Amino acid sequence: MKCDVYLTFDGNCEEAITYYKTILNGEIVMQMRYKDGPPEYSNSKIEDKIMHATITFGDGCELKVSDSFHQPLVKGNNYHVSLATDNEEQAQAIFNGLSKNGIITMPFADVFWGGKFGSCVDKFGIQWMVSVNSK
Known part of the structure; x- marks a missing residue:
């Protein structure tokens, strides 16, 4: 990862x-x-x-x-922690865990650039991007 x-x-x-x-x-x-x-x-x-x-x-x-x-930029929402893995199950589990009790800003799904991607704000207010590379 x-x-x-x-x-x-x-x-x-x-x-x-x-x-x-x-x-x-x-x-x-x-x-x-x-x-x-x-x-x-x-x-x-x-x-x-x-x-x-x-x-x-x-x-x-x-x-x-x-x-x-997607949204107006406010200093403080101009960063994400981006996690990338080659394992789809792992990526889905991480996304599900991070988004639980948080806000999903982009569902974890297939994306036009290949693979899967999703973004969320966790229950602590931290913004995350989770992706899995296409095989």
């Missing part, structure tokens, strides 16, 4: 990831804009904004980032 920090920005994600790349001597290894996703994720206001990007740096460090889409 892998755990990462996932940061959300209010429209300036591209600027932030370029800055972090320079400061951390990193490499942007993945970048997708909202216009690259399904039609429901694209509109003229956000189509060129970052839907997801990953920067690697140091000895195996990753930082995952995106521009806000």
Whole structure:
């Protein structure tokens, strides 16, 4: 299993990831804009904004980032703890446990980029993303 920090920005994600790349001597290894996703994720206001990007740096460090889409960004809700595993049963169990007595913000289900994904806010107010890679 892998755990990462996932940061959300209010429209300036591209600027932030370029800055972090320079400061951390990193490499942007993945970048997708909202216009690259399904039609429901694209509109003229956000189509060129970052839907997801990953920067690697140091000895195996990753930082995952995106521009806000689902909710207004409020400092404090601009991060998630992101868990990824190759085991679907494990991912489902983790998601079920974290979302119990919390709020499911995206049900754990198949996603257009492959595999399964879900997000929730646990009963303590911590935001989680849980994913399983497609086989």
